Amino acid sequence: MDGTALALGDMPSGCSGRVTGTYEKSVTGLPYVIPCALMLYDGVEAVSIVRVILTSRDGPDAGWAQ
Numbered sequence: 001m002d003g004t005a006l007a008l009g010d011m012p013s014g015c016s017g018r019v020t021g022t023y024e025k026s027v028t029g030l031p032y033v034i035p036c037a038l039m040l041y042d043g044v045e046a047v048s049i050v051r052v053i054l055t056s057r058d059g060p061d062a063g064w065a066q
Contacts, residue, residue, distance in 0.1 A: 003032060004026075004027045004028065005023060005034055005049060007042065008025060008034070008036055008047045008049070014026075014036070016032075017035050017037075018035075019035070019050075021037055022035050022036065022037045022050060023035070023036055023037070023038075024036075026034060031052045031054060031055045031056045032052055032053065032054060032055065033052075033055055034049055034051075034052055034053075034054065035049075035050040035051060036049050036050055037050060
């Protein structure tokens with residue numbers, strides 16, 4: 001996916017997500033959005049990818065389709 005997911009580990013960035021406490025990053029040139037959250041694992045902050053969303057799929061306005 002063009003390195004977008006890997007880049008999140010180096011520099012977490014994106015827009016505020018549809019779900020509180022998350023961020024969303026668009027994948028350049030592809031119809032995907034990667035929602036992620038900053039989490040603590042054993043005292044170390046890490047980026048956790050919640051899921052990968054295909055944007056051409058109709059989903060609810062709030063939250064993510066299950």
